[in-house]
Amino acid sequence: MSEQDRAGQRAVPEQLERALAAEVSLRSRLRHVAVGLAGGCGAAVIAVLWATEPHPLPTRTRAAFATMIAIGLAWAAFAGWVLSRRRPLFARDRVLAARIALAATAVTAPAGVALAAARGSTADLVATAAGGAVLTAAATLTLVRARRRRRELLRLRDALRQDAP
Amino acid sequence: MAGEELLVVRCQLGEREAFRELVATWHPPLWRYVRGMVGSPHLADDLAQEAWVAVVRGLPRLRQPERFAPWLFTIARRTVADLLRQTYRAPETAMEEARTVLAEDELGGVLTTMQIEAGLAALPPLEREVLILFHLEDLPLASCAEVLGVPAGTVKSRLHRARRMLRNHLAEKGYEA
Known part of the structure; x- marks a missing residue:
């Protein structure tokens, strides 16, 4: 067996440690959660603004609104892809991310409803309130499931700690 | 066994310090497997790192932490298989690499105990x-x-x-x- 073989079996290479530290980074995960929520919520608010506009908008303004909505949704989709494939959330991260998502929807939904109430028709108001309620409910459900999963793992961890010598 | 499962569960929870322990425990057997399959220590380093990245990315979805060892080796095996597939797909460059590996192997064979x-x-x-x-x-x-x-x-x-x-x-x- 060569020296390289012995070294390989003995220790974890520094390069691997660095790569894995980046892979498990909580900061990177939270950054993507924030980017995704900002993109999604921003797109939702712009959509409410556009829908509740009292007068027909010029073509350029409509194109600008559509572009901003597309950019927001693209960021949300990108963050979703990263968080599902590249930087999946661990149980504790998921609880933290779900709390942030709930806070974001709890701010965005009333803001959208207030905009619709001030600028739009009753139909706009009802549609915005329904959309806000669905998003907030989805965030709440995500939080409940994340907490349940964390609780299961905590219980398992404690049981295993008792079994371990 | 409970100790190994405990480590996996702690990682799934997101305890960052547990990852270091998990890698320190499982890197040597993982590396030895990959090294045995590819024949070159340098290639084994790269493939082991690739396998670890896949392990970290897949860990939150592992439903049975007690089955960690076979799951880990399945990922390592897939990583090695991907390399072999690429080797057969790109014969010219891969054959060069394979020849180098073989040469290292022959040398290693003389030195091995x-x-x-x-x-x-x-x-x-x-x-x-x-x-x-x-x-x-x-x-x-x-x-x-x-x-x-x-x-x-x-x-x-x-x-x-x-x-x-x-x-x-x-x-x-x-x-x-």
């Missing part, structure tokens, strides 16, 4: 990996079957064939089998 490991390099990949998993990694038969994706009976017959080939090879080299 472990007869079994030296013999392993001469076996075909299927026989080599079953010997590594069963004898060097000490995985039970059922776990080997899970990693290799074949029934336990096939693992037994493959093991039988691999032992016979290794014995013949060592006998040819003049070792007492």
